[in-house]
Amino acid sequence: MRYIKIIVISTCFLFSCNIKQRAYSGKYGIIYTGGKYVPYVYSLKLNNDNTFDYSYSSGWIQKISNGTWNIDSRSNKLLLCSNVDNVKSIPILVVELSDSIINSKEFIFVNPTSDSTLWSVFINGTRYPIKSDKVTISNDIKIDSFYIEGYKDFTNITPYPLQETVRSKIHYVKNAQNNVFSISFPKFVDYYIFHYETIKDSFSIKRNYIIWQKGGIKLRKLPEP
Amino acid sequence: MSISGGSVLQYAIPHCISNISWNLYIFHHHIDCDSEQKNSIDFFENGSWEIQGEFGTKNGREWKNDRDKKIAEQIQSEVVNRDKSLAKQEARINAKIDNINNNAKLSDDKRSQQIATQQNKLEAVKTERNIISTLDKGITQLGASKTVYTFNTVESGITATLSSQKDGTVIINNYGTLGNRSHETSHAIQYDNHLITFNPLGSNNLLMRNPLGIEIQAYGTEYSITGGIVPLSDNGTPKSIFGITPNWLYGLKDSSGTYLYRPSNYK
Numbered sequence: 283m284r285y286i287k288i289i290v291i292s293t294c295f296l297f298s299c300n301i302k303q304r305a306y307s308g309k310y311g312i313i314y315t316g317g318k319y320v321p322y323v324y325s326l327k328l329n330n331d332n333t334f335d336y337s338y339s340s341g342w343i344q345k346i347s348n349g350t351w352n353i354d355s356r357s358n359k360l361l362l363c364s365n366v367d368n369v370k371s372i373p374i375l376v377v378e379l380s381d382s383i384i385n386s387k388e389f390i391f392v393n394p395t396s397d398s399t400l401w402s403v404f405i406n407g408t409r410y411p412i413k414s415d416k417v418t419i420s421n422d423i424k425i426d427s428f429y430i431e432g433y434k435d436f437t438n439i440t441p442y443p444l445q446e447t448v449r450s451k452i453h454y455v456k457n458a459q460n461n462v463f464s465i466s467f468p469k470f471v472d473y474y475i476f477h478y479e480t481i482k483d484s485f486s487i488k489r490n491y492i493i494w495q496k497g498g499i500k501l502r503k504l505p506e507p
Numbered sequence: 508m509s510i511s512g513g514s515v516l517q518y519a520i521p522h523c524i525s526n527i528s529w530n531l532y533i534f535h536h537h538i539d540c541d542s543e544q545k546n547s548i549d550f551f552e553n554g555s556w557e558i559q560g561e562f563g564t565k566n567g568r569e570w571k572n573d574r575d576k577k578i579a580e581q582i583q584s585e586v587v588n589r590d591k592s593l594a595k596q597e598a599r600i601n602a603k604i605d606n607i608n609n610n611a612k613l614s615d616d617k618r619s620q621q622i623a624t625q626q627n628k629l630e631a632v633k634t635e636r637n638i639i640s641t642l643d644k645g646i647t648q649l650g651a652s653k654t655v656y657t658f659n660t661v662e663s664g665i666t667a668t669l670s671s672q673k674d675g676t677v678i679i680n681n682y683g684t685l686g687n688r689s690h691e692t693s694h695a696i697q698y699d700n701h702l703i704t705f706n707p708l709g710s711n712n713l714l715m716r717n718p719l720g721i722e723i724q725a726y727g728t729e730y731s732i733t734g735g736i737v738p739l740s741d742n743g744t745p746k747s748i749f750g751i752t753p754n755w756l757y758g759l760k761d762s763s764g765t766y767l768y769r770p771s772n773y774k
Contacts, residue, residue, distance in 0.1 A: 322762065342722075344668075499762065
């Protein structure tokens with residue numbers, strides 16, 4: 283009986299938290315149309331599934347982020363945690379296979395940017411440029427680990443990137459017999475990865491606005507379209 | 508095309524496709540592709556119906572929709588107003604130069620000095636007139652271009668600059684003010700003149716041959732159409748159109764104090 287009570291109370295608590303969270307979901311933003319400063323636009327979307335999408339744009343600068351959000355009920359603060367903690371250590375999805383028909387080691391890469399980004403796979407510290415989304419190396423090379431690196435030359439390209447080089451987490455090979463590696467990034471990685479800003483912070487939130495910067499900008503809740 | 512028939516009319520409204528133009532008139536009432544997908548009319552109980560319409564591939568001379576055309580015309584109308592004002596300024600400066608020339612009390616040095624000052628002002632006014640004339644001609648060019656252009660007043664989203672769709676449509680994102688709209692339109696004109704390209708098409712990544720020059724031209728347009736309303740720069744306020752310089756651009760920042768036109772910011 284005691285356990286049933288605990289389960290019921292916990293369920294109610296979680297349910298009420300969920301309702302409270304839902305009250306904050308929606309689109310927040312500010313558009314400064316110009317005057318003293320260069321015009322800018324902030325946009326923060328708190329989705330019902332506790333994911334968020336953030337963007338900032340002004341002049342030649344553009345920043346984007348995505349991740350998960352929560353409300354700390356004790357401090358009544360909005361907690362944002364980006365999907366990418368560090369653009370030099372982005373999660374990757376690797377499927378390893380053993381294929382006896384081919385007499386080499388193959389790395390098949392799903393390119394998330396489809397632009398002029400130069401992607402390379404670093405195998406045991408050696409760089410192999412990925413051409414036509416594939417790298418083939420000799421079967422004799424023993425592979426302990428590898429990671430993916432992307433570089434884009436932003437000379438004369440706007441908006442400015444926040445970084446010109448991005449890198450995946452190091453993948454440690456599970457089985458030395460495997461010779462085919464299918465590599466992809468999670469869905470939230472696309473060509474805006476070079477404009478990605480990691481957000482891991484708390485913000486004051488009210489029903490109708492979020493304080494985005496210290497002493498500064500209020501992102502107002504926008505009406506539903 | 509013109510067809511007629513009996514008492515009930517059934518029709519299907521084609522989807523809006525950026526490179527296809529079509530006009531459908533039912534008893535002179537224009538049905539556009541944004542209208543409700545109503546596909547039958549049965550109120551001609553005692554009469555007959557008639558349709559006049561035309562479909563064709565867009566070969567220019569059109570914006571994406573009527574709203575875009577209207578915005579383009581509004582900017583061009585502002586160009587006309589501003590040009591009238593600048594023409595008056597030009598006439599006043601020329602009159603002053605005549606007065607200075609006819610003033611026998613002035614020494615030669617003083618006269619030369621005063622005329623030089625007025626000549627500088629005259630050059631600035633003429634330059635502004637040239638810039639807004641370029642904007643005016645450019646807007647006409649965009650309307651006649653094979654590329655489809657459309658204006659988007661930014662609400663909130665990922666971009667507030669020129670962007671593109673994979674089908675090649677170019678979106679002139681702007682903040683809805685005359686200055687900013689003209690600024691972004693001048694980037695669209697630069698795109699139409701192949702001075703900038705999208706990298707890749709479908710994004711808002713712009714590849715510019717000469718980023719500073721491109722931006723100075725756009726801010727020059729903003730300055731000229733608004734009569735000098737441009738953001739504050741750490742490197743001074745432009746006293747004339749000639750004050751829109753790379754140095755002025757370097758000093759522009761947003762409310763958080765970030766400089767917006769300096770490559771060194773992110774490296």
